[in-house]
Amino acid sequence: MLIRFKGARIVDPGNIDEEQDLLVKNGLVHALIDPAAEDPEPEVETIDVTGMVLVPGLIDLHVHLREPGHEYKETIETGLRAAAKGGFTGVCPMPNTHPVNDNAQITRFIVDRAKEIGLARVYPVGAISLGLKGSTISEYGDMKRAGMVAISDDGRPVENSQVLRRAMEYASGLGLPVISHSEDLSLAKDGAMNEGIVATRLGIKGIPNAAESIMVMRDIAIAELTGARLHIAHVSCEESVDAIRHAKERGVRVTCETAPHYFTLTDKAVADYDTNAKMNPPLRTEADRLAIIKGLADGTIDMIATDHAPHSKLEKEVEFDMALFGIVGLETSLPLSLKLVQDGVITMETLVEKMSRNPAEFLGMDNRLIPGNVADITVIDPDRCHVIDPATFVSKSRNTPFSGMEVKGDVFLTMVEGGIVFQRS
Amino acid sequence: MRFEHKDILDIESLSVQDISMILDTAEGMKEISKRPVKKVPTLRGKTIVLFFQEPSTRTKSSFDIAAKRLSADSISLSKSSSSIVKGETLIDTARTLEAMNPDIIVLRHGCSGAPHLIAKRVKASVINAGDGIHAHPTQALLDLMSVKERKGKIEGLKVSIIGDISHSRVARSNIIGFTKMGATVTVSAPGTMIPRGIEELGCKVAPDIDSCIDDADVIMMLRIQKERQESILFPTEREYSNLFGLNSERLKKAKPDAIIMHPGPLNRGVEISNEVADGNNSVILDQVTNGVALRMALFYLVAGGSRNVDTI
Known part of the structure; x- marks a missing residue:
């Protein structure tokens, strides 16, 4: 059976940006044809996507699926359902599950479970250190064979620089990139929000920008020393963007991501x-928010990831100091990011680079929409206006600061390997 | 004129009119504590829960005495006597209390914003008796009352607050309260104790104690918490006392009619010397006395009383 996407603008960075009809057959991109052309075969299922934007499937390099261990917050199944609804055909779950994904058995469990579910592809990130304790490195080789794509101790930095150096050297030999959660724990100690006037007024202990930027600089220095491929997770402040920009100018192999909340909200x-x-x-100050936007516009920030971090009410309906860190993001990322295009900050093509092409290249995949490539596709309805309503989320958790926000543009359809995993009715 | 607030959570949410009304009402309450029979029936049949999750002697006693002088029934809950130690969340504890129909819940809590969290979820009035490092509105109000009593006014006065501004809910509430009522507030402390952006609350920052006491009408010394020494805020108590302690020598530089305040408990010999604490300029015990009247006024107002207290 041939599927024909009719009438969309196809935006595939470096390949094509024009109105074409895309044909999918047997799970693969079959051809791109002129919209006026006849159906090449008699049996064709046509999906009318006139006025929409068809792009290679979005990939989120930073999510927490919470399984195994914290299934009351999210499961691989509910997380992947949220991914499909958010337009993501692939996600990278971080290793801070319980038990930690620091060995091949856990990696294999996640990969197998995801395959059974099949709503989106899962590329697990394994732990840099056993138990995320920052002292002994995990069996990266074994885990890579089980499907691991990168290493990170996300949620915790590797405090000991020698351990990080060894991890980078060892991972490099296996062709694995290192994703760093850059945070100086002594400077961030007991902090619960950005340090500054809002924290002072509320009486909440602050986390200064330097708690992040110091470790971004250290991580860059170790990447420079080892030649390893470094990716800085969830960049939130101006000083980090500056440090990464300078490192890139020097030719260090560093990439980075930010998340929609950092360019949408402030403290x-x-x-x-x-x-x-x-x-x-x-969440930082307005100056930081603008610096993140600038970093996205000038290419310093390569990717937009969500840091989708589901938490239940048990962990959020408590005193601010006691509440756990993190918000869900899979179902709001695309509409929030489309605002950058609407505001003229970046083009649609650049947005697709940051949400699809660059993450794919980071993972060593060719996801261009060319005949013979796997048909992982996201169709965006750029005009659909709606109000974000957590009650409509398919994720198990509802912890979002965007409730009630009006947004324009949304996912219309998500396809994984030629199969429709989400379609807005 | 009626008092419109259900809760007293912080000074920021009170208007100048609200604060004036509270101070006037408290002034009227003072006389009750001087009677031979220190009790009026005003809040008979009302239930007040004193829910203190942090240790407190003076604030809790002050609230308790205030409740009893108005004939309200007060019950005390502490962290160890509540189900918090059994893992109950603050919201559940508040809802459980709510089910017993109290009229007022007085909450002290170690986390900033805790009273705000429960105020939204209970019908009872919530009075913040100190939350984390955020606010201590009843302390600020009784300080305003004590200054007004001594100086006859607040507007135009110069108020200097010296001590750990970073970790002080008293400082935050007083900076906002005194500024709101027309005074000029200056704070001074080692750099480790001045939080970022404090000027945006309306105060100035002085680099040393001497430059902010010479023209001050009010000098408020804050307690140095010894347990904070491990967070590297100051090298030793000796050094702190030398640089930022108020002693008679230093007090000579101040105006003769400057008043000395302290929210207590005192660390004698650290932030304040014996002679200054017990000297003629000190209003430290007036603050305690006024605390009872002020808290009586708040109970009365949130329970629906009008401004006219002549009938009590």
Whole structure:
């Protein structure tokens, strides 16, 4: 059976940006043809996507699926359902599950479970250190064979620089990139939000920008020393963007991501102690928000990831200091990111680079929409206006600061290997 | 004129009119504590829960005495006597209390914003008796009352607050309260104790104690918490006392009619010397006395009383 996407603008960075009809057959991209052309075969299922934007499937390099261990927050199944609904055909779950993904058995469990579910591809990130304790490195080789794509101790930095150096050297030999959660724990100690006037007013202990940028600089220095491939996770502040920009100019192999909340909100969102605006790194000031946008525009920031971090009410409907860090993001990322295009900050093509092409290349995949490649596709309806309503989320958790926000543009359809995994009715 | 607030959570949410009304009401309450029979029936049949999750002697006693002088029934809950130690969340504890129909819940809690969290979820009035390092509105109000009593006004006065501003809910509430009522507030402390952006609350920052006491009408010394020494805020108590302690020598530089305040408990010999604490300029015990009247006024107002207290 041939599927024909009719009438869309196809945006595939470096390949094509024009109105074409895309044909999918047997799970693969079959051909791109002129919209006026006849169906090449008699049996064709046509999907009318006139006025929409068809792009290679979005990939989220930074999610928490919580399984195994914290299934009351999210399962691989509910997380992948949220991914499909958010337009993501692939996600990279971080290793801070329980038990930690620091060995091939856990990696294999995640990969197998994801395959059974099949809603989106899962590329697990394994732990840099056993138990995320920052002292002994994990069996990266064994885990890579089981499907691991990168290493990270996300949620915790590797404090000991020698351990990080060894991890980078060892991972390099296996062709694995290192994803760093850059945070100086002594500077961030007991902090629950950005350090500054809002924190002072609310009486909440602050986390200064330097807690992030110091470790970004250290991680870059170790990457420079080892030649390893370094990716800085969830960049939130101006000093980090500057440090990464300078490193790139020097030719260091460093990439980075930010998340939609860092270019959409500031620490003012915490006012009245909203625990749904509590995440790590924290929401920063307007100057930082603008620096993140600038970094996205000038190419310093390569990717937009969500840091999808589901938490239940048990962990969020508590005192601000006690609430856990993190917000869900899979179902709001695309609409929030489309605003950058609507505001003229970046083009649609650049957005697709940051949400699809660059993550794919980071994972060593060719996801161009060319005949013979796997048909992982996201169709975006750029005009659909809606109000973000957590009640409509398919994720198990509802911890978002974006409830009630009006957004324009949304996912219309998500296809994985030629199969429709989500379609808006 | 009626008092419109259900809760007293911080000074920021009170208007100048609200604060004036509270101070006037408290002034009227003072006389009750001087009667031979220190009790009026005003809040008879009302239930007040004193829910203190952090240790407190003076604030809790002050609230308790205030409740009893108005004939309200007060019950005390501490962290160890509540189900918090059994793993109950703050919201569940508040809902459980709510089910017993109290009229007022007085909450002290170690986390900033805790009273705000429960105020939204209970029908009872919530009075913040100190939350984390955020606010201590009743302390600020009784300080305003004590200054007004001594100086006859607040507007135009110069108030200097010296001590750990970073970790002080008293400082935050007083900076906001005194500024709101027309005073000029200056704070001074070692750099480790001045939080970023504090000027945006309306105060100035002085580099040393001497430059902010010479023209001050009010000098408020804050308690140095010894347990904070491990967070590297100051090298030794000796050094702190030398640089930022208020002693008689230093007090000579101040105006003769400057008043000395301290929210207590005192660390004699550290932030304040014996002679200064017990000297003529000190209003430290007036603060405690006024605390009872002020808390009586708040109970009365949030329970629906009008401004006119002549009938009590």
